[in-house]
Amino acid sequence: MQSNMIVGAAIHHIEKALSWFVGLGFAFWLAGCAPTVIPAGDPIASVRMTENAFMASDGASLPLQYWGPVDDPDAVILGLHGFGDYANAFDEAGTALASENIALFAYDQRGFGRTATRPFWPGTQSLINDASDMLVILRMRYPGRPIYLMGDSMGGAVAIVxxxxxxxxxxxxxxxxxAVWNRDMMPWYQTAPLSMISNSLPWLPLSGQGLDIWPSDNIEMLRRLSRDPYMMKSVxxxxxxxxADLMDLAQQRGGDIDIPxxxxxxxxxxxxxxxxxxxxADNMRASNSDQSTICLYRDGYHMLLRDLNGPTVIGDIGRWIKGGGTARDFSCRVN
Structure with missing residues (x-):
């Protein structure tokens, strides 16, 4: 069961990294080794969408999944999955929202799932550029239809920026x-070793094994994900x-959002x-109170869309979209 703790728990690998660092000693750190980042390449082609892929501007093919009515939806969502996950993270949400005539598209973000650059970090800017390009494609394909960006965990940080x-x-x-747990909120004994190890042992594999963290109360779902070859069991x-860099930026930019x-x-x-x-949430209320809706679910874990309470959360997303994405007269069913 511990093998699936990588789902939604990667942030807590910082503490595990500390024990590895102490055990391996400073000699490795002194040797030095730069982190590996594989960003998007230079633009060489027009972005486009095929039935099974999002073709990015550098020619990269990012596996694509979609749910719902693709010909004449009432609204369209672009979903960005979380850390260690892939596009299938939105299967439950996409299936349920299809009954509301809402289409949901999701692609495997660079470095994850079925992409060619797995398991290397693509850099924050590449993630943002990909999301923006896919939104442009959807805007052109569905003129006059409302387009929403939905980010889950790490995808939420990308969506914020x-x-x-x-x-x-x-x-x-x-x-x-x-995922908005930035370094300023972390204790020094988490941030310091993370910085040192990422520059000395960037290849060091970390898993969720041994972490007493439950990303969801849906145990059957967690077991299923533990057998999914496209889920990352270690990073x-x-x-x-x-x-961590992405979360830092997301926390900084949360107050700059000026849309529903x-x-x-x-x-x-x-x-x-x-x-x-x-x-x-406080930053959003202070800067965008008329357009911000905050929902806190008493029974919700980190994997809100796939928790046992997932249908309630997904239902609220559908109602919010159907209501035009406004805070007026909308209340969450927090149960």
Whole structure:
């Protein structure tokens, strides 16, 4: 069962990294080795979407999945999955929202799932550029239809920065348990070894084994994911460092969002500390109160869309979209 703790728990590898660092000694650190980042290449082609792939501007083919009515939907969602996950993370949500005539598209982000650059971090800017390009494709394909960007965990961090910097390509943003635990909120004994190890032993594999963290209360779902070959059961430490950089930026940019926003978090989340989510929620209320909706689910864990309470969360997403993505007269079914 411990093997699937990588799902949604990668942030806590920082503490595990400390024990590895002490055990291996400073000699390795002194040797030095730069983190490996494989970003998108130079633009060489027009972005486009095929039935099974999002073709990025550098020619990379990112596996694509979609659910719902692709010909005449009432609304369209672009889903960005979490750390260690892939596009199939939205299977439950896409299937349920299809009954509301809402189409959901999701691709494997660079470095994850079925992409050619797995298991290397692509860099924050590449993730943001890919999301923006895919939004442009959807906007062109569905003129006149509302387009929403939905990010889950790590994908939520990407969505925050994308919404803050390129709001023109979306009508609203949905943040599901966003990964916003930045370094300023972490104790020094987590941030210091992460920085040192990512520059000395960037290849060091980290897994969720031994972590007493439950990303969800849906045990059958967790068992199924533990057998999924496209889920990452371990990650390089420099990927965790890249995630930390992304979370830093997301926490900084949360107050810059000026479009309808739905922020969803579970009160049983053992991955992202409540204070981190509360901080970005406060920033959003202060800068965008008329367009921000905050939903806190008493029975929700980190994997909100796939928890046992997932149908309630997904139902709220559908109702929020059907209501035009506004906070007015909308209330979450927190149960």
């Amino acid at each position: 994308t919404a803050a910097s390129r709001p023109q390509w979306m009508d609203g943003v949905i943040l599901v348990a966003p 390089r430490v420099d990927m965790v460092a890249g995630l 926003t739905l922020l969803m978090s579970g009160q049983q989340d053992q991955v992202i500390p409540p204070g981190a989510v509360a901080a970005i």
